[in-house]
Amino acid sequence: xxxxxxxxxxxxxxxxxxxxxxxxxVLALLALRGWAMCVRKDLPPxxxxxxxxxxxxxxxxxxxxxxxxxxxxxxxxPDIPGDTLLGAVSFLVLLSISxxxxxxxTPRVQVILADLLMAALLYINVSF
Numbered sequence: 001x002x003x004x005x006x007x008x009x010x011x012x013x014x015x016x017x018x019x020x021x022x023x024x025x026v027l028a029l030l031a032l033r034g035w036a037m038c039v040r041k042d043l044p045p046x047x048x049x050x051x052x053x054x055x056x057x058x059x060x061x062x063x064x065x066x067x068x069x070x071x072x073x074x075x076x077x078p079d080i081p082g083d084t085l086l087g088a089v090s091f092l093v094l095l096s097i098s099x100x101x102x103x104x105x106t107p108r109v110q111v112i113l114a115d116l117l118m119a120a121l122l123y124i125n126v127s128f
Contacts, residue, residue: 020121021062024114028058031103031110039104047102051111054099058114061092065121086122093118 032055040048068085071077093115100111 016124017121020117020124021066024062024117024121025059027110027114027117028055028062031055031107031114034105034107034110035103039107043102043104047104050099050102051107054096054103054111054115055107057092057096057099058111058118061089061096061118065089065118089122090119093122 032052035048035051035055039051043051064085097112097115100108100115103111
């Protein structure tokens with residue numbers, strides 16, 4: 001109980017968000033590098049397409065969340081309701097995870113982990 005109270009402090013909450021926001025693009029870019037250097041030549045074209053789409057969807061999701069965060073910080077109101085954004089990002093996370101299984105080896109683990117961290121980032125922001 002005491003550990004949960006310490007873990008849910010606002011300073012720790014923001015540091016968790018910063019770590020997640022930094023880890024997601026690092027993992028996605030490592031997956032892109034691993035795919036381009038090793039895995040790409042071993043996979044058929046359809047699996048290459050799905051794997052690349054998974055990595056790009058992950059990066060797009062993070063960019064979309066950061067844009068809406070900056071709009072909220074600047075007190076500009078986007079025309080998209082929050083539940084619509086949450087639904088779209090959640091759908092794209094699931095789509096990216098399913099496309100990520102088309103990859104092989106370390107890039108598969110990296111892109112799926114990046115998407116799971118994106119889901120954790122969504123959960124942290126919604127539950128707090």
